[in-house]
Amino acid sequence: MEHRSGCADRRFAVIGGGVSGMAAAYQLRRAGAQVELIERDTVLGGRLGLDRLGDRPVTMGAQLIGEKYFGFREFLADLGVDSYERYSIALARTVGDKLIMVDPTRYHAVMRYLSSVGSAREVAKFAYLVGKVRGDGRFLGSRYFATLGARSDHKPLSEHFGPGLSTVxxxxxxWMNGAEPDEVYLGTFGTNLGWFVERFYRMPGGVQLAVDEFARRVTVRTDARVEGIVVRGGQVSGLAISENGWPTREYDYDGVILATSAHDAADLVKPEFPELSELLAQVRYFPGAVAMVEYDRELFGPGAYGFSVExxxxxxLAVAEGRTDRHIGRYMFHGRRARPAPSDAEFERWLDEAEQRALDHYGGGPVHRVHTLRRSWQAGYCAYLPYYGDFLSALDTALSECPGLTLAGDYLRGGALEGCYRAGVEAARRACALSTGQPTDQLGKGSL
Ligand SMILES: Cc1cc2nc3c(=O)[nH]c(=O)nc-3n(C[C@H](O)[C@H](O)[C@H](O)COP(=O)(O)OP(=O)(O)OC[C@H]3O[C@@H](n4cnc5c(N)ncnc54)[C@H](O)[C@@H]3O)c2cc1C
Incomplete structure (x- = not known):
């Protein structure tokens, strides 16, 4: 797996064991560098949300993998996981007593549906923007969407499209930002529109196997919380880490990659780099909650695996876990009505309500829960900011004042797993270049 490079003898720390951090650590390891991945949780995966429902390993967070997640899929294949199951979710809307279902991944069906509910102008605009995400437009930092945002982000997305299009x-x-259309902007809409040029899959066995294999190849310290960044002579040179609840100790590194949410990153860099911290703290996140229930019988019907509740x-969203797992339901709670993150009692009430709705929809008599898991993230989904191209440039400038530090995370290329994977790989390249004195402008624009 190793391709020795200029940073082969350097020692790096990656903070955060989510997809961004794992991608960064893996890339550095491939370059022959010494790397330690430090994760405060007892398990890796971050917002993949790895857990167990009874005996079955499950992914409470991200589980849908797009056909065009080329980098992330290659990473998984390298870790020995290459088997996928097609997955589809219908957008459902009740009109009178009729339930209309649209599969968002069938582009022509979506366009036909949109033409029946939106104006010709809106539909043409929507189709034009979808055309712009076939290349890199679905990643944050693309020139097209940065320019569009600079022109259009004085008003939110809801004011660019009327109520008809809001069904889609x-x-x-x-789902993707935990937000509502009046809380996001056209300049970051490319990250959402990627959905229309994708087909989605899940891994029937989950990503646990890949994560286990990763931990065999890369040095990982779990239950290890980074408490502070050590700066000597203006250069990031180490970390203060508290491991397994023990008192904090300092460790030296030639470079540090901070691969957490922007908010965790803001807290960590605040004492040493207040300007960078202030920028990171501006990024918007919204909560998300997920419940997974195994029932004593099949609840979800054939056809589309589930339906969104609009x-x-x-x-x-209420979906079956998979084609052969219609006795397992995944209920997702996000958007304005699912805020703030629920208390235990409230979560139970939400779940009861959602379950009743699934029962009403699919019918078939009473069901009993065999196993139930609930998980809630305070900062589950990144919703970015208006004028995001300007924000990313300001971040790049602030980061250039923090030698030895590199950033990765969902707020740089987008929250989809492929965006996080990309951000991680780019961070590794940058960290490697910085540690060997190579100018980072040779890494290509936008590589942070
Ligand atoms: C419910 C849900 C469903 C989703 N579904 C999908 C999907 O189907 N497909 C898709 O493409 N995307 C999906 N997403 C988005 C995707 O999961 C996230 O954008 C992505 O996992 C974020 O990865 P990350 O590595 O950037 O951050 P994280 O996964 O949050 O990882 C950051 C890690 O840093 C650790 N950390 C933070 N501070 C410290 C510290 N001081 N010391 C040590 N460790 C620290 C945290 O514990 C965490 O493990 C979903 C998100 C959610 C919440």
Missing amino acids: VRPMIR DDSPCS
Whole structure:
């Protein structure tokens, strides 16, 4: 797996064991560098949300992998996981007593549906923007969407598209940003529109196997919380880490990659780099909650695996776990009605309501829960900011004042797993270049 490079004899720390951090650490390891990945949780994966439902390993967080997640899929294949199952979710809307289902990944069906609910102008604009994400437009930092944002982000997305189109736009924004269309902007809409040029898959065995294999290849310290960044002579030279609850100790590194949410990154860099911290703290995140229930019988019907709930319920999605797992339900809660993150009692009420709705929809008599898991993230989904191209440039400038430090995370290339993977790989390249004195402008624009 190793390709020795200029930074082969250097020692790096990657903070954060989510996809961004794992991608960065793996890339550095491949370059022959010494690397330690430090994760405060007892397990790796971050917002993949690895857990167990009874005996079954499950992914409470991200589980959908797009056909065009080329980098992330190659990474998984390298770790020995290469088996996928097609997955589809219908956007459902009740009109009178009729339930209309649209599969968002069938582009022509979506366009036909949109033409029936939106104006010709809106539909043409929507189709034009979808055309712009076939290349790199679905990643943050693309020139097209940065320019579009500079022109258009004085008003939110909801003011660019009317209520007809919200049937398709709103679920996407809730699923991908935990937000509502009046809380996001056209300049970052490319990250959502990627959905329309994708087909989605899940791994029937989950990503646990890949994560286990990763931990065999890369040095990982779990239950290890980074408490501070050590700066000597203006250069980041180490970390203060508290491991397994023990008192904090300092460790030396030639370079540090901070691969956490922007908010965790803001807290960590605040004492040493207040300007960078202030920028990072501006990025918007919204909560998300997920419940997974195994029942004593099949609950979800054939056809589309599940349906989105487009009314004012906190539950925005109720889906079966897979083609052969219709006795396991995944209920997702995001958007304005699912805020703030729920208390235990409230979560139970939300779940009861959502379950009843699934029962009403699919029918078939009472069901009993065999196993139940609930998970809630305070900062689950990144919703970015208006004028994001300017924000990324300001971040790049602030970061250039912090030698030895590199950033990765969902707020740089986008929250989709492929965006996080990309941000991680780019961070590794940059860290490697910085540690050997190579100018980072040779890494290509936008490589932070
Ligand atoms: C419910 C849900 C469903 C989703 N579904 C999908 C999907 O189907 N497909 C898709 O493409 N995307 C999906 N996403 C988005 C995707 O999961 C995230 O954008 C992505 O996992 C973020 O990865 P990350 O590595 O950047 O951050 P994280 O996964 O949050 O990893 C950051 C890690 O840093 C650790 N950390 C923070 N501070 C410290 C510290 N001081 N010391 C040590 N460790 C620290 C945290 O514990 C965490 O493990 C979903 C998100 C959610 C919440």
